[in-house]
Amino acid sequence: METTGRQIYMDHSATTPVDPRVVDAMSLYWSEVFGNSESAHSFGQEAANALEQARQTVADLLGCRPSEVVFTGSGTEADNLALRGTAWAARQSGSGNHIVTTPIEHPAVGNTVDQLRDLFGFEVTRVPVDGTGLLDPDDVAAAIRPDTILASVVFANNEIGTVQRMVKIGQVCRERGVLFHADAVQAAGRLPLELDDLGVDLLALSAHKFYGPKGVGLLYVRRGTVLVPAITGGGHERGRRPGTVNVAGAVGLAAALRLAEEERVAEAARLRRLRDRLIEGVLASVPDSCLTGDPKLRLPHHASFAFRGVEGQAVVLDLDLEGIAASSGAACAEGEPEPSFVLEAMGLPPDWSIGSLRLTLGRSNDEADVERVLEVLPGIVQRLRACG
């Protein structure tokens, strides 16, 4: 069966197309309602009204107050504000110097705690994960010290899809009086995000992961949480994030989150069925393959594998030649492929962890897409092994 040019996008954890309804929602805010939301005049107030409406929409969806929503320029910036903001506030108040996190954080968190440690003298403990990438809440409790200021945990891992037991970890943090930050960039639109249930103090999202625009993120900041701004400037976002607010972006994020939430339960069920067929099919047809991440506690759209003795990046490029967009877990955006630090933290040996493949489903995918992957993937792996 020929694909005759039809492309299959199966990399929805990397990014998603902007929903046309979101494009429509933003369209008024380029050239018509264009004021600076800080301006006192009517052009500014019109923009401010749109911004506050977007903030209210987000607050309603997350179950928080509008004043607890800070728009940022990306999910990465939101994570940075959570970590730097609480670290520097703790330094100012002398309340502590220690951060608890995991070895499987996205670099937005992982590299930030490293910089806080190496350049600014904070201490960092990374609580180990088990073979499926799961954190034991008791281990988090054991890592907390009297000088711990914050625990930062990736809600759902981008590479292996494992979903942490956030409610329990949140309870541990509350009992010990430690702030709790969730990097929820992969979770939005895929898992419930009711903030009070989660028990988080800080939570980061990124619009482009749920069919919103790139260049806009969000940090939820529980009332009373003191942050020193990580970027400094004007008094925007109640002094927490300066810079002229991207009103169109905020409107787009809110519209995308509303649509994602409205469609979440049905769409997650649909994707879970496709995902399970994909996992079952790959494991059955590719020898020396395994699922990475937790088989049950995982994102509904997320299938990730390791193939022994094959370079994941080579599989991605061969799939691309077949018109299928996937990714390798290994973060080798530039330069040489390296074994994934996430898979290493889970104890996977290097000859497996270099051969990581991630297939993340989304709105554009259907059963035919899954069958097409199952049709071509085993041959690709076989050929690469024969060449290797």
Add this chain to the structure above:
Amino acid sequence: METTGRQIYMDHSATTPVDPRVVDAMSLYWSEVFGNSESAHSFGQEAANALEQARQTVADLLGCRPSEVVFTGSGTEADNLALRGTAWAARQSGSGNHIVTTPIEHPAVGNTVDQLRDLFGFEVTRVPVDGTGLLDPDDVAAAIRPDTILASVVFANNEIGTVQRMVKIGQVCRERGVLFHADAVQAAGRLPLELDDLGVDLLALSAHKFYGPKGVGLLYVRRGTVLVPAITGGGHERGRRPGTVNVAGAVGLAAALRLAEEERVAEAARLRRLRDRLIEGVLASVPDSCLTGDPKLRLPHHASFAFRGVEGQAVVLDLDLEGIAASSGAACAEGEPEPSFVLEAMGLPPDWSIGSLRLTLGRSNDEADVERVLEVLPGIVQRLRACG
């Protein structure tokens, strides 16, 4: 003569509407070419190609290498990266601890050097300005010490429009081996920005000041300038600015800068004529008024005044009732009006500096707009003085 609802926007230094041609240029990058520019597959490479084309366009316009262009989430973030990036690099290498700047910087620079001083122990010297807001390059030279790492100067001040003698200041910095950062957010599209002539090592821009979208800025980083990223995460933008790149925003910035540069000379001449008529008319018709900033070394679109004994914010609100959008120099986005720190640094007494009005012209303005302002402004000031 009735305005019958026609609104006049005369606050182009606060923000500008996105040029419809820029909206068109961005339109492909929401739902069609939507890939993550770091992805290896064809969706990602298509996005990466668009991003690199935008980077090349910007580099051609500024006269630099594409690798010297870093896209950020705002002008504020670009300023923060310049200041934090060089400060932290200097701390790592032990090359110095002292920053030279001015008392009339935008808060993106002013509050950042304050945080670097108060929270991180850097030393800061603010070189005084004269009564028109001008810096003497000799004073900059005198402020540089053996441990100075960076001089940061606002190319053209947002509040008073004064344009600094950047070439001379740049020479001073080069002679003394000190990095030179220009906050050029107000200058883009209004003044020439050839980087080699300016002699800067770092230069910050913001797209929404020149008819591009909000939420995207740019930092020029001269080759060889070492920066420690101010936000940490993935390896995007050659490790200098992490976070999934806002491809549509970068394309929009590049398109807007190209249009602004193409039209700059003619448009600046047109606006300069309107501005001069506005300045002449206001000074002639409003008693106890003065121009703030330099009468000659000033932005071509920028008219700023002080009215003795009147609150600038009240003038702004009354102008708004007449359908005219202006701003007060005083940075009182929220809360009580305060005397402008810029005007205080220039030595203006408080009964003048509280009464600051900024009228910044742009593409939508014509002579009728200027005449309309001249028609209503004297009466507004007179009434406010009578009430005060």
